[in-house]
Amino acid sequence: MALLAALAGVCLAAPTAAQPMPARKLVPVDLPLRLKEVESDPRLGANVIRTGRQVAAFCAHCHGEGGNSLKPDVPNLAGQNPEYLIEQLRQFAEGRRRNEFMEGLIKAMSADEKVGIVMFFANEKVAHKPAANAALAARGRDYYNKVCFQCHGQDGHGNEHFARIAGQQPVYLRNTLQHYRDGTSARVNPIMSGITRPMSEADLDAVVAYVSSMQ
Template identity: 55%
Template sequence: MNITPSLHAALGMVLALVCGTAVAQASPGTPPAGTLEERLNVILQDPQQVETYARMGQKVSLFCANCHGDGGNSVKSDVPNLAGQNPTYLLTQVRQFADGSRRYEFMERLIKAMSVDERLGVAVYYARQSVKPQPVHDAALVAEGKKYYDKVCWRCHGEQGRGSESFARVAGQQTDYLTQTLKNYRGSVGTRVNPLMTANTRQMTDADLRAVVAYVSSMR
């Protein structure tokens, strides 16, 4: 199946403005039946389908790289890395942008223009990429962050910060993005609501927040 005309037009127009390139087409074949998550699970159990969808996701990601970086490692500290995220978690975020439960107009428009295959492909592709952790600038601050993380954060995000189908990978994430996200949860700001995150960040001091960000952003 080729990239949908609407997405092809949207990508081509923006890419022409940004870098003068166009998104290539791909043919992943007939997707498995069921919900997006069920389709993804079928794909992940078949190495041939994984390769096919990853190739498609890589082609679609030519546009995503303008913000999220080559291979999902952002070059902007306030834009999240997508590399290494759990594919089911990524697919959930894609769906939330598409249905408006997670709001960011630019992302909403882009994802709504994607076909089901393209959404699956992007999730498969980015999940297979390796994240590049942030450098350690203050070892003492990182150590303090580890203490806090090991008391609170690991229960959901895992001891190594790699997340799960339900919780984001935080290991190696961009510092400014982490900082703003934690502040939004702590202050119940914005449309991205998560009662568990709000409860776990409400008592964080600014010093705690800085330490946790320093630690998890340096995790591999």
């Protein structure tokens, strides 16, 4: 319970970006393998998820209760596929995805805290937000059904290889797609940069309006 121990003194107050968690030396663990082990053992799963739920109370400062973010630029973690989340935690830890606060935090977490947290969030329901602009969302749906459904699924729920994007926070979606397209962040992905390259600003707005309103 490395993070819980590290947090005991500090996490009651809302964290700030200037307050990263102390990095610790942890024995490397094959996280995808550990996730599979925990998923296939209900008793172990219940224990690890209990730990995850405790850590989630801290993540809630930014990602919201149960992973439904109230900040449009911070992603929901609710309903997200555990394999995808584990991979993102790894990317932050390795600096392939940069966010100063997330990096410090993840380095302080034990393997079972990571597995527990992703399993906890995966079981939470995503709050539905209807589209503010129905005409724009309808244009986005057409684009989605031509391109995005191939990997993220008709319903936007993804699978063990692809992220859930349905109901994701709109500003986070917009920023993420724009970064992939313009190559303006450490998060580089050849598939998503190829997909977004032909997208105009209007295409981005429409797709974001639709995806953020999917259930």
